[in-house]
Amino acid sequence: MITSPSYYDQIGGAPVVRDVVERFYERVLGDDDLKPYFTGIDMPRLKRHMVMLLCSVLGGPEPYEGRDLGEAHTGMGITSQHYDKVGEHLFAVLQDSGVGEDILRDVGLVLTKVKSSIVAEPAETAD
Numbered sequence: 428m429i430t431s432p433s434y435y436d437q438i439g440g441a442p443v444v445r446d447v448v449e450r451f452y453e454r455v456l457g458d459d460d461l462k463p464y465f466t467g468i469d470m471p472r473l474k475r476h477m478v479m480l481l482c483s484v485l486g487g488p489e490p491y492e493g494r495d496l497g498e499a500h501t502g503m504g505i506t507s508q509h510y511d512k513v514g515e516h517l518f519a520v521l522q523d524s525g526v527g528e529d530i531l532r533d534v535g536l537v538l539t540k541v542k543s544s545i546v547a548e549p550a551e552t553a554d
C-alpha cells in the first residue's frame with residue numbers, strides 16, 4: 428500500500444511548525460493594527476498552543492489541548508479586517524517556508540471555517 432506523508436511530515440514536522448509560529452508572531456506583533464490585541468498576553472503559552480493547533484491541523488501526532496477557539500477570542504472585539512490580516516501574516520510565513528500550494532489551500536479553508544467563531548462582528552453588513 429502506498430501512503431502519502433501527512434502535510435506535517437511534508438513540511439518538516441514540529442521544528443518547522445515551531446519556526447513558522449515564531450516568525451508568525453514576530454510579524455503580528457510588528458503590525459501596529461494587531462499589536463494592541465496582544466498587550467499583557469502570555470506569549471510563550473500562546474505560541475505553545477498555536478504550535479499544537481497547527482501541528483494537529485497539518486496531521487501531526489500532537490493533539491490540540493488549548494481552549495476552544497471561540498472561547499479563547501471572546502470579548503476581544505476582533506474585526507473581520509484584522510482577522511484577514513492575521514491570516515495574511517500566517518500565509519506569508521508559510522509561503523516563505525516553502526510550503527506547497529496544496530497545503531496553503533487547505534490552511535486557507537480552515538481559516539475560512541473558523542473565522543466566524545473568532546471575529547466579533549458579521550463579516551458583511553447588510554446596508
Ligand code: HEM
Pocket residue numbers: 461464465468469473476477480492493494495496499500505509510511513514538545
Ligand atoms: C487566524 C486564525 C486564528 C487562530 C487559528 C488563532 C489561534 C489561537 C490559539 C490556538 C490561541 C490559544 C488559545 C488558548 O488560550 O488555549 C489563541 C489565543 C489568542 N488569540 Fe488567536 N487565533 C487566530 C486569530 C486571532 C486574531 C485575528 C487575533 C487578534 C487580532 C487573535 C488574538 C489572540 C489573543 C490576544 C490570544 C490570547 C488569549 C489569551 O491568552 O487570553 N487571534 N489564538
